[in-house]
Amino acid sequence: MIINHPLLGPRDAQEFVYHGDASLIDRPDANAETALDDFHDYLYLRDNPAGSHKELWFHEQGLRSWLVVTRDTTTQEISLVELASDYAKRRGWDR
Amino acid sequence: MSDHILTPLTALGKTTSTTDIIGGITLCENPNFAIASLAVRQGRGQDLQTLLTPVLDGELPGPGRAVLSESATAIWTGNGQWFLMAPLSEHPDYAAEIKDLVKDTASVTEQTDGWVIFDLTGDDLVPMLERLCNLNSKALAAGHATRCLIEHLGCLIICRESGRNFTILGPRSSASSLHHTLVTAAHSVA
């Protein structure tokens, strides 16, 4: 596979480590009343779509950036690659 | 300069640098590089650039690029991260020097001893590089610098002259393995 890194361009998937569903970025509020249930769902309940999937890849043998990759699990087509930090900030995780 | 009594070894475990000449390829361990890593603090990019401009004679390089100036080499190593390299003999405590310069605009970490550095020269190094790393080796031009895997080792490759002059940084503890790989590849294509 080839992942089109937003900063470096196309890089071989051999350089990356896969980490699964990008929903891991949306970490629940640890101080909420429902924190225990929220964290349970966050950690253990994942969608497993046949089709478009947002997932985390770590460029371990490169610049050590975490990426959010949108990949079609049935065709392997990668439609979008973003820096996870940008994605997380967009979702308001920079406080 | 300190005048301590300890004798340094090169990454290959020798007191002097090792040179291999294989066909038209020269591979030379270069222990005379001081390296400091630079990581910009949040929102301080412009301040950092201002402080560094005199040293670099210009801007910090962008993704996949290096600035090869007289006084220092700057390599983009990641988002907001760079390596600065200068002759170790003139800069024995380079990280401290750079920290004094950049102050709180960036985090500076001593990296001199984290790496083994090989200078690779020859008339046509593309065939050798094709055996080593998954880069479009023939497209590497002077000033290109990128991370790559060489025989499972995370390395950094700097192109000083297209096809003819490269600097390869590899993890220091695996210097022997990397050296073996480079020598084998050189023999293979020489």
Added chain:
Amino acid sequence: MSQRNRLEGGLIERRRPLSFSFDGKSYTGYAGDTLASALLANDVRLMGRSFKYHRPRGVFSAGSEEPNALVELRSGARREPNSRATVTELYDGLKAESQNKFPSLRFDVLAINDALSSFLSAGFYYKTFMWPSAFWEKVYEPAIRRAAGLGRLSGEEDTDTYDKGFLHCDLLIIGAGPSGLAAALTAGRAGADVILADEDFLMGGRLLAEKDLLSVRQGSDWTADVIGELSNLPNVRLMTRTTVFGQYDHGIFGAVERVLDHVLEPQPHKPRQVLWRIHAKRALLTAGATERPIAFENNDRPGIMLAGAMRAYANRWAVTASKDVVIFTNNDDGHRTARDLSANGVNIAALVDCRTNAPTWKEFEVFSGGEIINSRGRLGLRSVKVRLQDGSVKEIACGALGLAGGWNPNVHLTCHKRGRPVWNKAISAFIPAPDGDPLLRVAGAAAGIFSTRGALKSGAEKAIDALEDLDISAHMPDLPEAEDAPINAAPFWYVKGGKGRAWLDLQNDVTVKDIKLAHQEGFKSVEHVKRYTTLGMATDQGKTANIGALAVLADLDGKAIPDVGTTIFRPPYTPVSIGAFAGRSRGKEFRPYRLTPSHKWAEEQGAIFVEAGNWLRAQWFPIEGETHWRQSVDREVLAVRKSGGVCDVTTLGKIDVQGADAAEFLNHIYSNGFAKLPVGKTRYGLMLREDGLAMDDGTAARLAEDHFVVTTTTANAVSVFRHMEFCRQCLWPGLDVQLISTTEAWAQFAVAGPNARKLLQKIVDPAYDISNEAFPYMACGEVTICGGLRARLFRISFSGELAYEIAVPTRYGDALIRRLMEAGREFDAIPYGTEALGVLRIEKGHAAGNELNGQSTAAMLGMGRMVSQKKDSIGRVLAGRPHLIREDDYRLVGLTPVSADSTILAGAHLMNIGEIASAANDQGWVTSTAYSPHIGSSIGLAFLKKGDQRHGDVIRIVNPLDDGDIEATVTGPHFIDPEGERLRV
């Protein structure tokens, strides 16, 4: 030397004769020959014995699809079984042996299997070798291995070298026949970055094998011109002897280049083969087509071969398998073979065409509407039996028979990414689906376009089309006039009505009968039939066999072939040697290793090394007189506790954490608090995973307000750094924190023991006060040593003794260990290895990898109260799950055997005295054990239910695997100095 079957012409170099041997007998061929063409030239038709029945077999094809002519090439460690003679380039001194014969190829005792064939039918293994199971290893397997099989491995280490590499291009063209060459010319002239690869040692593909002219020139001459032009283009890379064997995601292709397979012995250091990983923005499959046979009774004799192969042998190699040839065809292409052979001086004894309207020729007799129904000749074809249109039978003497059953496009690579080919009625063959992969286009015969003109044109067109995707504009080159004959073919797969065996798969000895039997037994899906009968397996993967079997299945089911379906083609297209996949990664260089800064010195001391991940660490340092590792380790442990020792701990992960929010960041990743840690102090930290279980432990030293150095265990250095980057980039991207690994940059040594300070005071420059008062337990700071070298000093202890870790830039590590040992001489300080390090930490009761195994909670480790509830740290919420904080959960304890000479074994389970040793009664398990010279017995750390409340109890340690069952006393996990006084002196 006689080469009695050599004809005139061809693309061989008659001025370069080459000598070679087959089964010990010497022959001569020419440069440009393959082993197969050279053997045929020397009238050798018998080249091997078949897989199951040991039937005599000869060459069947002229390419990589060869099922029969498999030989053992070379000798000794270089012996390579199952080498296809048809693609083995002849070289001077080549030695080959036939396979699967005993005692000789001409007389093979296991040919008895042929007489027993009715017992060896489809599913034979499944039916016969069911039971008793013990027979498998002792009888069935050895017997089968000997009787049924292909070549023998040498059993020796391969002495050749292999390499691998990476290539990048705009357009990869797979196959250098007419369409591939036209495509390369088009793309090369357009300036695109092109790779043209072909498995053959000459480019040209079928152009080399045909007599047809291109415009007014020989095809081979036009080819030479094109190759000449391409080789002068710097943007075109021509790769002969290179098989593109697989297509992978996103335009990645696997290829193997046989760089030096065609020489007797490669030069030293030069790889025989190179495995290439090719990144192609676009690819074009121009792999041509494979001819298919027609099955009939006894259709497997030496001399029976594909007609197109005969034509190739005659035109390219100037060789015929016999001077008297019969052709059996269902299409016009068979006639072309007959005419070419005839023009080359070969006698066409007959052309048998199953079509009733076959064209006729004055050069030879044509039997329209005829079928070949049987053959004769024990070790080589002598005659064929023909059933004529009127039903009469005629026997025709011949030494070779060419089978022309039509051509199958080589669609294999289009299927590697789940592409399914579609049936094309006009050519009665599968072609690539028209809406296939946009990254891989198909042209020429591989796309079912069989005329030379069509191949040239489609190659150029598809190249233009592919380059358009890349915004490279290319133009149609001037293509020569070429043959443009229509396909006249009648589907005809096998001759019906015979009683004997008609082979479909020559390599696996699968016959029409086998397919029928499998079908009768309920194996109707083509995938099931393949596995039940072994059809299409082994080195040729049924390239000439599968379609015939599909036809038989279709007839049995009353279906059309496309409704039967095909099996899925998977990589590799042809076999790739394991050596090529290994490349340079062999022996000691199987993977990179990591050396510690003191490695050279430790080697001088005679240290024994152990692999810790990729690190090589000194395990212990034997001294004179020590004959058992325990003697060395016990001595090292005692010496540390008594006076002092030095250990290289460089391998621990070190991560530099800087930034205005560095402390807050550490508060998130560690379960305990770091915000208030003063500058100049170190703190132990426990990291949890988000599920609340312990991930790793280590220390964080605060060098400045905004600067920490975090250590990890050696094993988790990589994964912890990855996790920290995840936290930084994905969870808290707003924090001002920067991370970088400095593991390699610092040589770090533990100096431990009551004399550690005195020893270090001799090293650390006097300007730095490291007295207990100025530099107390858990202090850290930057110092200089040995007259000015900057160093970092941490007062931390893994051994439980007064201890420090001192770090210097790695290049000084070797000098420092020498200096430390010299300074320690007056204290009898010793170097100690990982084994003693382990004993010391078990005696002290420190958790390590065995306890931090991904199943332990902080509470189990006795650190439950460390998990701060005041802040949001990773794992804090889920660590609070009721089940994980149960009072009766496991707790870390120490164990000492009741009888001092008993040994505690790690992994053993704990049981209460008087209870049956069963899973239901399980009380916990032993995690770490060691012989403690301090205690004078074996000791262990264990997780025991309610262990914290059971100190002093006696418990059983049960190891049912070894009938072990001993009693041990439960203690706290600290065997020495539970109050920690030694650390603080």
